[in-house]
Amino acid sequence: MLMKYRLFTPGPTSVPEATLLQLAKPVTHHRTTEFRKLFAELQTLLQYVFQTKNTVYTITGSGTAAFEAAFTSTIAPGSKVLNVTNGKFAERWAAYGKAFGMDVKELKLPYGEPATAEQIDTELKAGGFAAVTLVHSETSTATVADLAAIAKVVRKHGDVLLIVDGITSIGALPFKMDEWGVDIAITGSQKSLMLPPGLGYVSLSPRAEAAMEKAKLQNFYFDLKKYKKSIADSDTPFTPANTLIEAQLTSLRMIQQETIEGVWKRTAGVAAAFRAGMKALGFEMFSKSPADSVTAVRYLDGITDKDFRGTLKNQHNIHVAGGQGTMEGQIFRVNHMGYSDIYDCLAVVAAIEHTLKKLGKPVQFGAGVGAAQKVLSELF
Amino acid sequence: MLMKYRLFTPGPTSVPEATLLQLAKPVTHHRTTEFRKLFAELQTLLQYVFQTKNTVYTITGSGTAAFEAAFTSTIAPGSKVLNVTNGKFAERWAAYGKAFGMDVKELKLPYGEPATAEQIDTELKAGGFAAVTLVHSETSTATVADLAAIAKVVRKHGDVLLIVDGITSIGALPFKMDEWGVDIAITGSQKSLMLPPGLGYVSLSPRAEAAMEKAKLQNFYFDLKKYKKSIADSDTPFTPANTLIEAQLTSLRMIQQETIEGVWKRTAGVAAAFRAGMKALGFEMFSKSPADSVTAVRYLDGITDKDFRGTLKNQHNIHVAGGQGTMEGQIFRVNHMGYSDIYDCLAVVAAIEHTLKKLGKPVQFGAGVGAAQKVLSELF
Numbered sequence: 199m200l201m202k203y204r205l206f207t208p209g210p211t212s213v214p215e216a217t218l219l220q221l222a223k224p225v226t227h228h229r230t231t232e233f234r235k236l237f238a239e240l241q242t243l244l245q246y247v248f249q250t251k252n253t254v255y256t257i258t259g260s261g262t263a264a265f266e267a268a269f270t271s272t273i274a275p276g277s278k279v280l281n282v283t284n285g286k287f288a289e290r291w292a293a294y295g296k297a298f299g300m301d302v303k304e305l306k307l308p309y310g311e312p313a314t315a316e317q318i319d320t321e322l323k324a325g326g327f328a329a330v331t332l333v334h335s336e337t338s339t340a341t342v343a344d345l346a347a348i349a350k351v352v353r354k355h356g357d358v359l360l361i362v363d364g365i366t367s368i369g370a371l372p373f374k375m376d377e378w379g380v381d382i383a384i385t386g387s388q389k390s391l392m393l394p395p396g397l398g399y400v401s402l403s404p405r406a407e408a409a410m411e412k413a414k415l416q417n418f419y420f421d422l423k424k425y426k427k428s429i430a431d432s433d434t435p436f437t438p439a440n441t442l443i444e445a446q447l448t449s450l451r452m453i454q455q456e457t458i459e460g461v462w463k464r465t466a467g468v469a470a471a472f473r474a475g476m477k478a479l480g481f482e483m484f485s486k487s488p489a490d491s492v493t494a495v496r497y498l499d500g501i502t503d504k505d506f507r508g509t510l511k512n513q514h515n516i517h518v519a520g521g522q523g524t525m526e527g528q529i530f531r532v533n534h535m536g537y538s539d540i541y542d543c544l545a546v547v548a549a550i551e552h553t554l555k556k557l558g559k560p561v562q563f564g565a566g567v568g569a570a571q572k573v574l575s576e577l578f
Numbered sequence: 579m580l581m582k583y584r585l586f587t588p589g590p591t592s593v594p595e596a597t598l599l600q601l602a603k604p605v606t607h608h609r610t611t612e613f614r615k616l617f618a619e620l621q622t623l624l625q626y627v628f629q630t631k632n633t634v635y636t637i638t639g640s641g642t643a644a645f646e647a648a649f650t651s652t653i654a655p656g657s658k659v660l661n662v663t664n665g666k667f668a669e670r671w672a673a674y675g676k677a678f679g680m681d682v683k684e685l686k687l688p689y690g691e692p693a694t695a696e697q698i699d700t701e702l703k704a705g706g707f708a709a710v711t712l713v714h715s716e717t718s719t720a721t722v723a724d725l726a727a728i729a730k731v732v733r734k735h736g737d738v739l740l741i742v743d744g745i746t747s748i749g750a751l752p753f754k755m756d757e758w759g760v761d762i763a764i765t766g767s768q769k770s771l772m773l774p775p776g777l778g779y780v781s782l783s784p785r786a787e788a789a790m791e792k793a794k795l796q797n798f799y800f801d802l803k804k805y806k807k808s809i810a811d812s813d814t815p816f817t818p819a820n821t822l823i824e825a826q827l828t829s830l831r832m833i834q835q836e837t838i839e840g841v842w843k844r845t846a847g848v849a850a851a852f853r854a855g856m857k858a859l860g861f862e863m864f865s866k867s868p869a870d871s872v873t874a875v876r877y878l879d880g881i882t883d884k885d886f887r888g889t890l891k892n893q894h895n896i897h898v899a900g901g902q903g904t905m906e907g908q909i910f911r912v913n914h915m916g917y918s919d920i921y922d923c924l925a926v927v928a929a930i931e932h933t934l935k936k937l938g939k940p941v942q943f944g945a946g947v948g949a950a951q952k953v954l955s956e957l958f
Contacts, residue, residue, distance in 0.1 A: 439776035
């Protein structure tokens with residue numbers, strides 16, 4: 199039976215057909231007037247998505263590459279850095295700081311629990327911090343932090359840089375770089391921005407740009423000063439993934455057309471509907487502060503990850519993610535970012551109803567999709 | 579009048595239609611059995627192209643990113659490095675070593691002149707070198723070095739690592755990593771390997787792998803130990819540009835079908851034909867040791883870069899490259915790597931005949947293409 203392939207991992211995510219077709223166009227060279235014009239448009243559209251007047255730099259690499267560019271370009275060796283550690287990606291940034299010889303203080307929290315502004319305020323009162331590294335939306339636990347409130351308290355502590363991993367938040371959740379006072383914002387192309395993996399984006403506030411002029415680690419490919427010099431001429435210091443950049447425009451123009459507020463609203467609505475559907479089927483969410491970009495759902499007793507995700511994949515051609523590290527087997531994760539509309543969401547809820555039945559669990563057909571539908575109706 | 583777009587810059591280069599169509603396919607996730615199988619095939623095909631039994635690591639980033647991964651993963655801080663400096667990319671690697679605090683000794687040669695094995699032997703006799711960094715085919719001057727002979731003398735000097743930028747040689751010119759004794763070989767996806775930019779490849783000899791275990795600079799994204807650990811499971815430590823990887827297979831299978839020796843022969847034949855065509859039209863080559871991957875041609879007196887390349891672009895829809903740095907206005911450069919056959923080469927020679935006429939130079943129509951044809955006939 200025909201079953202369309204549906205990708206619901208929290209990155210890579212589904213890419214619009216128009217963007218894919220752009221990727222199939224003949225390759226051109228990037229040191230041309232035409233490309234510079236496109237690169238300038240990319241800048242404008244990224245600034246819109248980041249909600250910033252700051253420059254957004256494009257790195258050919260993953261989101262981790264963008265993080266490294268931000269970090270090595272702005273933080274002096276040996277600096278004291280506060281890292282909120284409450285998920286796999288948060289752990290990566292802690293390991294990262296340590297690999298580069300930083301004095302990393304960790305605010306350790308259980309998986310699924312976000313840091314509060316008060317907790318960060320308390321930590322920073324110890325003084326001497328150069329930066330706070332925070333994951334806005336932690337993909338591994340599907341947990342969102344109250345970034346607006348956290349930024350507010352960080353701003354009370356002078357020139358401490360607030361470095362935000364927005365890899366699964368920017369372009370999905372409300373994110374206002376300038377209004378909130380975020381110093382460094384990072385994302386990747388393969389999440390909310392509806393492109394395959396290969397590009398990372400990073401934006402620096404004037405405070406972070408000033409830090410870049412003063413102190414940095416040894417770097418070259420990740421030296422944002424080089425990118426800053428090149429971008430004045432709408433260019434890049436190293437060969438960029440130019441076909442991805444051109445295709446990125448196609449996806450970003452779609453965001454512009456829907457409006458960023460429209461994207462936020464849709465994503466929130468779809469996530470709320472999905473959670474309602476899951477609850478109606480007896481599931482609980484893993485996170486104490488569920489993100490709207492991705493949902494982590496605890497397995498019901500007696501259901502294995504292998505059977506559940508295997509059935510979704512093999513019988514329904516739907517690919518959702520499992521848990522990472524110690525969360526493996528405990529949860530499954532479903533993406534709501536990017537090229538994903540309300541009926542895509544409904545298909546996953548429906549497929550989960552069929553999967554529960556197949557795995558021998560009692561299920562009232564329509565309970566999940568009905569609950570989701572009720573929430574979705576609020577979008578109209 | 580219909581004029582097909584023809585890309586003849588020495589990277590990005592033209593990409594096969596089948597590969598472009600692969601890039602237009604729906605995006606899938608990379609942590610799957612299916613992707614691991616493809617990634618394992620990529621490994622085998624890259625080893626074939628590199629002519630090596632060593633592992634080839636895939637970095638999401640440009641060729642410079644691959645160079646940085648090799649360099650920071652194998653060279654101890656403060657090491658003495660011999661860099662052959664005779665072109666723009668060679669200059670980049672010298673700047674690179676300095677940026678990372680290396681003691682960089684430069685063998686400086688005029689643009690267009692390759693280092694000889696004897697010169698390198700003489701330099702290395704001073705002793706204490708950890709590595710030699712060498713551009714095999716220097717794209718900016720279209721100059722090839724005799725890598726086989728150079729590797730032979732480097733091997734006489736004990737554990738000195740031979741780090742080779744093969745960005746415009748591997749997959750175009752004869753390159754035998756194992757047979758010649760190259761320690762670190764680097765290339766990018768957007769040259770001979772017939773893919774858009776976005777992937778860099780690096781392979782380490784057992785000697786280089788041993789160096790990696792002992793001494794390295796601070797790194798994270800470029801830490802090849804992480805890649806080594808992941809590749810045991812046909813995986814990557816960070817989100818890879820997975821759609822590019824899948825498309826890379828399409829292009830590499832074409833190389834496998836033509837055979838690597840067939841690719842080398844075609845590329846050499848096309849380059850020789852192009853040079854013959856240019857000489858018949860009165861041009862001289864810029865390099866004293868012309869590479870077969872890209873040709874740099876000196877402008878005839880009274881012809882400006884703007885008029886010449888402008889006419890090719892605007893009237894013939896053919897994009898060739900100009901000179902970089904001090905070579906700007908002195909030369910134009912034409913690619914022979916990758917998805918480029920004998921009739922593509924002939925079209926450029928023909929278009930140059932028309933361009934000379936248009937720019938008021940005397941031209942005997944057919945002189946260039948005739949000379950090229952004569953050389954091409956040797957391919958059959």
